[in-house]
Amino acid sequence: MFGYNGKVMRVNLTEGTIKTEELNHELAKKFLGGRGLGTKMMMDEVDPKVDPLSPENKLFIVTGPMTGNPVATGGRYMVVTKSPLSGTIASSNSGGKWGAELKFAGWDVIVFEGKSPEPVYLAIQDDKVELMPADKIWGTTVSNTTKYLEENYPKGSKVLAIGPGGENLSMIAAVMNDEDRAAGRSGVGAVMGSKNLKAIVVKGSGLPDVPDQDKIKELNKKQLAKIKENGVTGQGLPTYGTAVLVNILNELGSLPTNNFLKSAFQGAEEISGETLAEKYLTKRTACYRCPIGCGRYVKVGDWEGGGPEYETLWAFGSDCGLSDMEAIIKANHWCNEMGLDTISTGATIAAAIELHEKGYIKDEDLDGLKLEFGNNTDIAEWVKRMGYGQGLGKKMAMGSYRLADEYGAPELSMTVKKLEMPAYDPRGTQGQGLTYATSNRGGCHVRGYLISPEVLGLPEALDRLDTKNKASWAKIFQDLTASIDSLGVCLFTSFALGADDYADMYNAICGTDLTGTDILQIGDRIYNIERQFNQLAGITPAEDTLPKRLLEEPIAEGPSKGHVNRLSEMLPEYYELRGWGKDGIPTEAKLKELGL
Amino acid sequence: MIEIEVRYFATLRKDNKKKEVLILEDELTTGELVDDLQIPREEIAILLVNGIKSGFDVSIKDKDIISLFPPVGGG
Numbered sequence: 001m002f003g004y005n006g007k008v009m010r011v012n013l014t015e016g017t018i019k020t021e022e023l024n025h026e027l028a029k030k031f032l033g034g035r036g037l038g039t040k041m042m043m044d045e046v047d048p049k050v051d052p053l054s055p056e057n058k059l060f061i062v063t064g065p066m067t068g069n070p071v072a073t074g075g076r077y078m079v080v081t082k083s084p085l086s087g088t089i090a091s092s093n094s095g096g097k098w099g100a101e102l103k104f105a106g107w108d109v110i111v112f113e114g115k116s117p118e119p120v121y122l123a124i125q126d127d128k129v130e131l132m133p134a135d136k137i138w139g140t141t142v143s144n145t146t147k148y149l150e151e152n153y154p155k156g157s158k159v160l161a162i163g164p165g166g167e168n169l170s171m172i173a174a175v176m177n178d179e180d181r182a183a184g185r186s187g188v189g190a191v192m193g194s195k196n197l198k199a200i201v202v203k204g205s206g207l208p209d210v211p212d213q214d215k216i217k218e219l220n221k222k223q224l225a226k227i228k229e230n231g232v233t234g235q236g237l238p239t240y241g242t243a244v245l246v247n248i249l250n251e252l253g254s255l256p257t258n259n260f261l262k263s264a265f266q267g268a269e270e271i272s273g274e275t276l277a278e279k280y281l282t283k284r285t286a287c288y289r290c291p292i293g294c295g296r297y298v299k300v301g302d303w304e305g306g307g308p309e310y311e312t313l314w315a316f317g318s319d320c321g322l323s324d325m326e327a328i329i330k331a332n333h334w335c336n337e338m339g340l341d342t343i344s345t346g347a348t349i350a351a352a353i354e355l356h357e358k359g360y361i362k363d364e365d366l367d368g369l370k371l372e373f374g375n376n377t378d379i380a381e382w383v384k385r386m387g388y389g390q391g392l393g394k395k396m397a398m399g400s401y402r403l404a405d406e407y408g409a410p411e412l413s414m415t416v417k418k419l420e421m422p423a424y425d426p427r428g429t430q431g432q433g434l435t436y437a438t439s440n441r442g443g444c445h446v447r448g449y450l451i452s453p454e455v456l457g458l459p460e461a462l463d464r465l466d467t468k469n470k471a472s473w474a475k476i477f478q479d480l481t482a483s484i485d486s487l488g489v490c491l492f493t494s495f496a497l498g499a500d501d502y503a504d505m506y507n508a509i510c511g512t513d514l515t516g517t518d519i520l521q522i523g524d525r526i527y528n529i530e531r532q533f534n535q536l537a538g539i540t541p542a543e544d545t546l547p548k549r550l551l552e553e554p555i556a557e558g559p560s561k562g563h564v565n566r567l568s569e570m571l572p573e574y575y576e577l578r579g580w581g582k583d584g585i586p587t588e589a590k591l592k593e594l595g596l
Numbered sequence: 597m598i599e600i601e602v603r604y605f606a607t608l609r610k611d612n613k614k615k616e617v618l619i620l621e622d623e624l625t626t627g628e629l630v631d632d633l634q635i636p637r638e639e640i641a642i643l644l645v646n647g648i649k650s651g652f653d654v655s656i657k658d659k660d661i662i663s664l665f666p667p668v669g670g671g
C-alpha cells in the first residue's frame with residue numbers, strides 16, 4: 001500500500017527483544033495511521049483497565065500515511081497509550097523533523113511493551129535497530145540527551161527523548177523531539193519513563209513509495225497556494241505565531257486569568273505576541289515541509305532558543321497573573337528541558353497559587369520559593385522542582401487535580417477528566433466548552449477547535465456566547481481533527497484546507513479514491529473507538545462536564561460578563577448527533593455503522 | 597460629539613500605535629470609521645465593539661471600544 005512502509009517494530013523491553021511485523025493494511029485503511037491506528041492497536045492489544053504506569057500498558061509511536069511524504073506539514077507523529085493523568089486514551093501529537101525521519105528509516109509504527117530492567121534507549125538506522133544502555137543520559141535534561149545522541153550517531157540523526165519529568169513519572173510529562181517539540185499532553189512522558197526508556201535516536205535513508213510523483217507535485221502546488229492565500233496560514237501564523245491570540249482573547253474577556261478566577265488580564269499586552277515579536281523574536285522556525293512556520297526563536301540576554309506558544313504564554317502568564325515575559329520564556333525553556341507539558345505545568349502552578357492563597361498550602365511547604373498571583377512567583381524554579389520531583393514540586397508534578405484533591409479542594413483544579421484546560425474561558429466561548437467537556441482525552445483545545453468559528457470567524461463566524469448549533473459544529477470539527485491527526489499532517493492546515501483537500505492528499509499519496517465524506521466518517525470512527533476505550537477503562541459520561549466554577553460562577557466583568565458555560569443546552573443534542581444514547585454511550589447501531 | 601477608543605493589533609499597528617482616543621463629530625458606523633482611518637476593510641479580519649464581534653454596519657456609540665485585528669490564528 002502506497003504511503004506506508006508496511007512495517008511495525010515491536011520492542012519488548014522486559015526481554016530486550018525487537019521484532020519486525022507487517023502493518024495490518026486493513027486497519028490502516030479503516031483508521032489511517034497516527035491517532036486512529038494507534039488507538040485501534042491499543043484497543044486490540046491492551047486491556048483498557050490497565051494501570052497506565054505498569055509494564056502491561058503499551059506505548060505506540062505511530063506515523064501517518066502523510067508523514068515523511070511530500071505534502072505540506074507531512075512530518076507529524078503520535079504517541080498513543082493509556083494516560084496516567086486522566087485514565088483515558090492518550091494520543092499526543094508532535095511536529096519537528098523526528099516523525100519524518102522514522103518514516104525514512106522504513107517504519108510506520110513502534111510498539112513498546114513491558115519494562116526494561118535498566119534505563120535504555122533505542123537506536124535506529126534503517127533496519128539496524130538496537131537497545132542500548134542509557135546510563136550516560138538517564139537523569140539529564142532533554143537538550144543534553146539530544147546532544148549526546150547526536151554526537152554519537154551519524155550526522156542528521158534525530159532524537160526523541162524524555163527529560164527528568166518523565167523519568168520521575170510526573171503525570172504531566174511530555175515526550176520531546178528535536179529538543180523543543182513536544183508530544184505534550186496527557187502524561188505520555190511518564191509512560192515512557194515507567195518503561196525505563198529514555199530516548200529514540202533515528203536516522204533513515206529511504207523515502208516511502210508514492211504512486212505518481214507528477215500528480216503529487218500538482219496537488220501540492222494547489223494546496224500550498226491555498227495555504228499561502230489564507231489570511232491565517234499565509235499571514236497571521238507566519239508573522240506572529242500562535243502568541244498573537246493573547247490580545248484577542250483578552251479583548252473578548254475570555255482569557256482565563258488567576259486560575260480562571262477572572263477572564264481578562266491587565267498585563268496582557270506585556271505577554272502578547274506583539275511584545276514577543278517586537279522585543280524577543282530572532283527568527284521563525286518550521287516543522288518538516290511546513291510552509292507556515294509558526295515556531296518562534298527568541299533571545300533573552302545570552303540565551304537563544306525555542307520561544308513560548310500562545311498556550312504557554314497564557315499558562316505561565318495570565319493564568320498565574322504574571323506579566324513578566326522573560327520569566328515566561330525561561331519557564332517555557334525549563335519545561336522543554338524537564339520534558340513537561342507547558343499547559344498542564346503552568347495551569348498546575350496556577351492552581352497551587354490559589355491553594356496557597358486560600359490557605360490550603362502552607363508557607364512552610366514552599367521551601368523558600370514564592371507562590372502568589374502576580375509577578376511574585378518563581379515559576380522557572382517551580383518547573384525545575386516539578387521536573388526533578390523535589391519538595392512540593394513532587395506533588396505538583398502529579399497535575400492540578402491530584403494536587404488540589406490532596407488538599408481536599410479538587411474543585412480548584414481547572415481540569416476536565418483531570419487534564420488541565422487550556423487558554424480559552426468556556427464561559428465566553430460556549431462551543432469550546434462543549435468540546436472541552438466531550439474531548440476523549442479531557443480538557444483539550446485541539447480535539448475540536450471551535451475557537452476557529454467562535455473567535456476567528458473561520459470558516460464562518462458563530463456567536464461565541466450562543467449555544468445554538470454548537471453541537472453539530474463540535475462533531476464536525478472533532479471528526480475532521482481525528483482524521484487530520486491520523487494522516488500525519490498539522491492541524492493548522494485546516495484553517496486553509498477542508499475535508500475534500502485531505503481526501504485529495506490521501507488519494508495522491510496512497511493511490512486511493514476516498515472522498516471528503518469518507519474522511520469525516522473515518523474521523524467519526526476514530527472518535528467512537530476512543531470513546532469505547534474510555535468507557536471500558538471506567539470513564540463514565542458523567543465526566544463529560546466542566547469544573548463547577550465555569551458552570552456556576554458567572555464572569556464578573558468585561559465583555560463576557562454575566563456568562564457561565566451553558567453545557568446542558570448543548571450536550572443532549574451533541575449525544576444525539578453522535579448517534580449515542582441519552583446516557584452518552586454509543587449505540588449498537590452507531591458502532592455497526594462505523595464497523596466497530 | 598462622542599468619544600471612543602480604537603485599539604490596533606498585530607500588523608495593524610502602524611508606527612507602533614497601539615491605541616488612541618478619538619472624538620467623533622458625526623455618528624459613524626464601524627465601516628465608516630475604518631474607512632476614515634484609511635485601513636482597507638479587507639485587512640481587518642476581526643472587528644470587536646466592546647469585545648463583541650461586529651461587522652462594518654454597527655453604529656458607534658459614546659465610550660465604545662473598537663478593537664481591530666488582521667487575520668490571525670493559532671491554538
Ligand code: SF4
Pocket residue numbers: 073095096285286287288290291292293294295490491492493
Ligand atoms: S504550522 Fe507550526 S506547528 Fe504546524 S507544522 Fe507548521 S511550524 Fe509546525
